[in-house]
């Protein structure tokens with residue numbers, strides 16, 4: 001593809017993915033579309049079950065929802081042969097460069113949307129432009145549609161330019177939201193000496209770039225299912241065991257956990273459902289929550305205390321409480337020397353008019369959030385490699401995870417030029433150190 005074709009394809013691809021928003025593990029249309037574009041670029045993408053460890057998937061939706069999402073993808077024109085190869089799993093991995101050469105760098109791009117109702121007000125550009133989500137209650141409100149487009153743009157640029165001496169691995173990961181997907185693709189970073197993930201926005205305006213985010217927070221996502229006993233609310237409340245009140249007490253107790261100590265930490269309950277009628281003692285309630293902390297020790301302690309609160313509240317109300325961990329990621333830091341190398345490459349880049357491509361390039365910033373790219377980062381670092389998490393400045397119409405979230409598509413082209421420059425530097429440099437000898441991937445800190 002010519003440069004101008006790729007430049008115009010970036011927002012077009014992003015809008016396609018935006019319209020076909022699919023929640024974690026249901027990205028069947030997105031997977032097929034990504035793989036189809038990669039095939040058209042003369043690459044050989046591996047999809048779904050071909051690349052992913054089924055048993056390591058966390059927070060998987062019910063089988064009926066997975067089946068319904070596959071049927072929907074088929075209705076919306078997803079390639080049948082690719083759907084067959086996926087075997088019910090999503091995600092794509094493709095290598096660019098000579099098949100027998102070592103991998104110089106793996107990059108992670110996330111595919112999934114959020115369970116959120118997108119705004120349809122006329123000031124919201126996707127609604128006004130006719131590319132708002134076609135799927136009720138699912139919305140690309142974090143920018144992963146832009147990440148996926150960037151990954152494809154990178155494949156197109158690398159395939160269009162001079163041949164590479166080493167391979168670049170592009171990992172299109174499902175289910176980043178809820179930190180559920182990376183662990184299932186861990187094998188894809190085995191033997192990889194460099195790893196890079198990126199996110200748009202996160203408070204950084206268009207024209208700026210941070211190459212090495214620090215303090216990605218460890219996080220555990222959990223569902224607590226409270227079971228009690230139903231009874232008549234007036235005639236025999238004493239015979240009931242009220243799951244709703246127990247879950248409500250747990251919610252308040254969780255938010256009363258002191259959030260202080262040796263670093264940033266967070267506790268949040270985002271959903272509480274229970275009961276079914278005003279005059280019945282509720283026999284069931286489900287609470288969905290998360291803990292986060294800037295280091296592993298604090299994260300473990302906070303999650304242990306959250307469990308105590310859940311089990312304590314259940315005991316107070318005579319309930320049974322089952323806690324399921326549905327997502328987990330360790331804390332992580334970018335490697336400062338790799339981030340400095342990435343920043344130096346960004347600072348060298350110029351626009352056609354000869355101006356700096358980025359107004360400001362920083363080598364580090366505190367992340368203040370979680371991303372399961374940390375699973376890959378820790379694995380690569382544990383085997384002697386270097387990893388970084390970059391933030392591509394992108395002015396937003398509303399914050400991440402908000403119904404009117406929208407992003408400045410003009411940030412994509414400079415971001416792509418930088419990613420391409422990084423890949424070319426790492427994959428063509430003569431005399432580059434051989435990839436570090438991998439050590440086993442066990443021993444990676446995991447909260448689950």
Ligand SMILES: [Zn+2]
Nearest residue numbers: 142177400401
């Ligand atoms: Zn998000």
Ligand SMILES: [Zn+2]
Nearest residue numbers: 142143144199
């Ligand atoms: Zn995100």
